[in-house]
């Protein structure tokens with residue numbers, strides 16, 4: 001199906017089918033897709049944790065506000081994290097880059113302080129979110145990006161080394177009875193005239 005048609009069909013799923021699960025093969029494909037995510041100067045300041053273990057999903061669901069029920073039912077929950085230690089990130093991810101890319105980091109990002117570095121790193125992880133949601137759509141999977149999670153509780157539950165949790169994405173197959181399903185609810189977006197300028 002062409003991209004625009006898929007974009008009209010994809011939606012932030014609220015109710016998942018607990019019958020239909022993501023196959024092991026598709027899960028491996030999703031991991032490889034995430035590994036191939038683009039990032040500024042190929043900095044890759046991220047870690048992706050795939051959670052399928054029912055007990056761990058249950059534990060995370062208890063710290064996921066309105067998303068708890070979806071997480072319990074869905075096949076896979078992918079937790080997106082950003083590297084915590086800037087010094088370590090610079091040694092392992094930046095120092096290995098070509099000199100001109102390193103220069104970009106030093107002059108355009110690092111020169112503005114740790115806050116700017118941190119926000120730039122998080123931007124890269126959010127970019128992988130957009131890319132991942134489109135990939136799920138192309139693979140015929142339903143997905144829900146979730147900022148409505150307790151990041152600190154997640155970090156305590158998951159075996160994350162030197163990473164800060166940012167958000168999660170539930171991936172599975174929607175239950176067609178979901179009130180938010182595109183067959184049940186029209187897509188709501190601002191008009192193109194409001195948000196797009198073509199000069």
Ligand SMILES: Cc1cc2nc3c(=O)[nH]c(=O)nc-3n(C[C@H](O)[C@H](O)[C@H](O)COP(=O)(O)O)c2cc1C
Nearest residue numbers: 010011012013014067144145146147148149167187
């Ligand atoms: C970064 C981000 C965080 C979101 N967090 C949640 C969430 O915690 N729970 C939820 O049900 N939807 C969440 N959403 C889904 C948005 O509410 C949804 O994408 C938006 O309303 C547009 O609807 P649509 O994606 O169904 O077209 C999030 C979306 C994004 C991009």
